[in-house]
Structures are given as C-alpha cells and as structure tokens.
Amino acid sequence: DTEVTQTPKHLVMGMTNKKSLKCEQHMGHRAMYWYKQKAKKPPELMFVYSYEKLSINESVPSRFSPECPNSSLLNLHLHALQPEDSALYLCASRAGFYNEQFFGPGTRLTVL
C-alpha cells in the first residue's frame, strides 16, 4: 500500500471555528510532513515529524497545531484561522533522507 490518505477533501470554516485535518499512511514511514500550498506556488513546509516527534516547525502561527498520535497518523488542528490561511494543505510521508516523499491528495481549505 503506497497511499497517503487525507480527510476531509474540502473544508470551509469560519474564523472562530475549530477543525482538524487528518493524514494517514501505512507504509511504515517514520517521517511525516505538513505543507501549505497557495495557487501557482510551490508547497511550503510547515511541520516535520520524525519518529513521532516534532523535528521542524517552520515558524508557523500557533493557530496551527500539529499532532502525531502514532507512526501512521498525523493531524493538523486549526483554530481561529484567517482568510489568508485558505490554501491546499498537503501531507506527505517518507522512508528516509534519500527517499521520495509520497503525498496525499490534500485538503482544500477555505476560511471565510
């Protein structure tokens, strides 16, 4: 199984809402990533988990809160987002430093 799944596919939320994005992989990869991608731009790294520990936080605002409950799951908790946070949020996993990343289909987030 070389698939990374993400739910939901689409999410519309108000600025006062709390929601979560979910990512799952069963490839045994120990590195998992969250990216944010705006239209016509490359994906931008947000967080990296390595062996279920947060190893990189790219100065992301605290309204984004990542969580890695186990080696297969990655969550991104959202609270009090701003309209400029509207984007495609991609999750990826990777076996190791010299291996490719496998991406999930993404969650298209709209903040009203």
Added chain:
Amino acid sequence: QQPVQSPQAVILREGEDAVINCSSSKALYSVHWYRQKHGEAPVFLMILLKGGEQKGHEKISASFNEKKQQSSLYLTASQLSYSGTYFCGTEVTTSGTYKYIFGTGTRLKVLA
C-alpha cells in the same frame, strides 16, 4: 535559499523535447523532481543523489551537477500527459537542521 527553476513556463507540441533547470545557491546533496497536475498532489518522478546514483519511476532522464549546484530534467518526445507543474526539491540546512524545500516551479503545457 529556494532553488530557482527555469524556464518559468513552457508550451510544447506533442513529440517535442524540453529541458527544465533547477539551480541552487546552496550545496546540493540530492535533488528530487516532482510533477503536479492542477488540483492534484505532487507525484514523484526522480531522485538524483550526490555521487551519481539515480532513482526514478518513469521514462525520463535528469542530470545533477554538484559543482554547479544544478540539476536538469529532460523530457523527450513529450506527451499530453506531461502537462503540469514541475518542481525540483532538496534538503537545505538551517542552523544544523535539514529541511525540505521546493524550487520555484516550471509550468509545462503540451498541446496536441
């Protein structure tokens, strides 16, 4: 720090060839290439490693010049399915931590 890709955009007819370049101001240890179709997740194409090792999954080729800190992706006899945005990606070090960064992207459109 972000690798710069050229050209920014290219339009081809089916069967024509294209070269996409990726240039970094930092030392490259490996270069990855991905293709992303509109509204979809990036899909892995190829990894080039320092020392010449190369891993890929499709009938494409690429080069990696460590001294010049550059990589090039060669698309020959292009097909309609090659349309999309191509990104190079690499690890860069910041304060002793490796983080993954994508290049600026090249939009490729293949016409019938």
